[in-house]
Amino acid sequence: MFEILLMIPKILFPRYFKWVGLVIYLIMFIYGGYYGQIYKLDDVNFSTGLYIQLGIFAGLIMMIYAKLKVEDEMTTQIRMVSLQWAILVFIILRITFKSIAFYYKNSDLLPKYQINSLLLIYLILLYSQVYFIPWVKSK
Amino acid sequence: MKNNIKVERAKKDMTQEDLAKEIGVSRQTIISIESGKYVPSTILALKIALYFKLSVEEIFILETND
Numbered sequence: 580m581f582e583i584l585l586m587i588p589k590i591l592f593p594r595y596f597k598w599v600g601l602v603i604y605l606i607m608f609i610y611g612g613y614y615g616q617i618y619k620l621d622d623v624n625f626s627t628g629l630y631i632q633l634g635i636f637a638g639l640i641m642m643i644y645a646k647l648k649v650e651d652e653m654t655t656q657i658r659m660v661s662l663q664w665a666i667l668v669f670i671i672l673r674i675t676f677k678s679i680a681f682y683y684k685n686s687d688l689l690p691k692y693q694i695n696s697l698l699l700i701y702l703i704l705l706y707s708q709v710y711f712i713p714w715v716k717s718k
Numbered sequence: 719m720k721n722n723i724k725v726e727r728a729k730k731d732m733t734q735e736d737l738a739k740e741i742g743v744s745r746q747t748i749i750s751i752e753s754g755k756y757v758p759s760t761i762l763a764l765k766i767a768l769y770f771k772l773s774v775e776e777i778f779i780l781e782t783n784d
Contacts, residue, residue, distance in 0.1 A: 648744070649738075649743065649744035649747075651742070651743040651744055651747055651762075652743070652747075652758070652759050652761075652762060653743070653744070653746065653747040653750060653756055654744070656756075709746070
């Protein structure tokens with residue numbers, strides 16, 4: 580059982596999935612923005628809202644699980660550490676926005692995006708560590 | 719943990735990129751190991767030792783506070 584738990588996160592998409600995911604994410608995000616102004620995304624009578632949300636998730640998942648240029652044991656560790664940090668940052672951000680909403684007694688300020696923003700924070704942390712931080716270190 | 723990778727690399731007149739390619743990791747990994755920011759797994763340590771034809775203890779040295 581433990582071997583399976585260790586093995587599954589190592590299965591990754593090919594590299595070009597990063598760009599495919601980015602395109603899907605951006606299209607769905609912009610379209611969702613327009614659509615959300617007219618209708619509610621969570622209106623259960625129309626399935627378009629569900630497809631938009633599925634598209635956003637699919638895009639994010641593709642970007643997250645696309646192979647990096649070189650996959651080795653350090654990138655596996657970077658992925659793990661990024662996820663731990665993402666959860667921490669996500670909780671702090673959510674609680675902060677909730678506190679602000681409660682302070683101003685305004686329910687519009689409540690945080691709306693949930694797992695989306697967790698995945699997005701994870702993605703930013705992962706790529707910033709892979710591309711920027713080692714580059715700074717090498718000087 | 720200290721390591722002599724930089725010294726051994728200089729003896730062979732290799733760049734970090736060359737060593738990374740030989741061992742099959744990224745250059746960032748070699749940079750991080752050399753600067754002591756990342757501790758490699760046993761497999762990677764053995765691969766590095768095998769490449770330099772040395773024992774692991776000759777490349778990676780345990781410090782008192784480890």
